Amino acid sequence: MSEVLTERDLRTLMAVVEEGRQDEPTDGLPWAVLDELAGLIRCDAVTFTEGDLVHHRALFDQNYEEGQRWFDPPNPFSADMWTNFTNFLPFRHGGCAGNQVGVVRWSDFYSLRELREQPLFAEYFGPLGCRYSVGLSLPTSPGRHRKISLWRDTGSDFNERDRLVLRLLQPHLYDVLLDARRRQQRVPKLSPREWEVLQLADQGRSNADIARELFISVATVRKHLEHIYDRTGERTRASAAALMMPHFAATRTARSSTGE
Incomplete structure (x- = not known):
């Protein structure tokens, strides 16, 4: 039943x-x-x-x-x-x-x-x-x-x-x-798109490269990076990636489990 x-x-x-x-x-x-x-x-x-x-x-x-x-x-x-x-x-x-x-x-x-x-x-x-x-x-x-x-x-x-x-x-x-x-661990929460931008930035991609990869404008890439800096308290992509990327796998698993 x-x-x-x-x-x-x-x-x-x-x-x-x-x-x-x-x-x-x-x-x-x-x-x-x-x-x-x-x-x-x-x-x-x-x-x-x-x-x-x-x-x-x-x-x-x-x-x-x-x-x-x-x-x-x-x-x-x-x-x-x-x-x-x-x-x-x-x-x-x-x-x-x-x-x-x-x-x-x-x-x-x-x-x-x-x-x-x-x-x-x-x-x-x-x-x-x-x-x-x-x-x-x-x-x-x-x-x-x-x-x-x-x-x-x-x-x-x-x-x-x-x-x-x-x-x-x-x-x-x-x-x-x-x-x-x-x-x-005081790890800030990023949106799925912000994680994508940060992951590509961590790979050494330029803003133009990231924009082409994600089919968004360079201005939008800059805006996402600004949000990342605000949420992490970091001022460079290298320092933000150093703080956040060790937690990337865990957050991706969490989003997959909830269908995000």
Whole structure:
């Protein structure tokens, strides 16, 4: 049966994104995102984690539970813990093992009885009181994983409406994450056209060359450069490019994910 979201659901979806854009950046997601997700989808806790799959370690673990917020310190996995993670099907098929990016529940792979027999659940999640989980993976570089997880200790499992909500939010949450990290690094936001002009300027193209490449006038190129200088606080194309171009790939990915 097809799931349908209510008007209230859609307004709350927009609130998750807007609150995230306005909230202070953190090393993970803005806290408002986790707060709003807990209100949009009933859960006992929300976590956002990043890990290094090559060196078998957690890079950070951001937690929201009953209004409490905290980061757990980075830590390496023991050999046994890593084996248990890699043998846990939601981990292997939910993007954490680098296979895909998606939204998966524990119950997509295990019944409750089968779940209790999994070493990872028996030794780690079970003692924490976790009963149900749904995870949303976000894009990241090869050899890494990046995942938002929602947890329930009691009641019923996450349903298809919850999965649909997370799927709709996925590209926007990724954009919020990149935007927060740019703001945390105090990287100004440029328009897509300004990025094109700056990229060509960084390649040593003259204003006339850039104008021909982009089918715009030389005066328009100058105007774009003036905007870039105003937003970056730099006065030359070389210094503006030195500040901004290290962030070009991340901003291009963000625009692609949101269809800009």
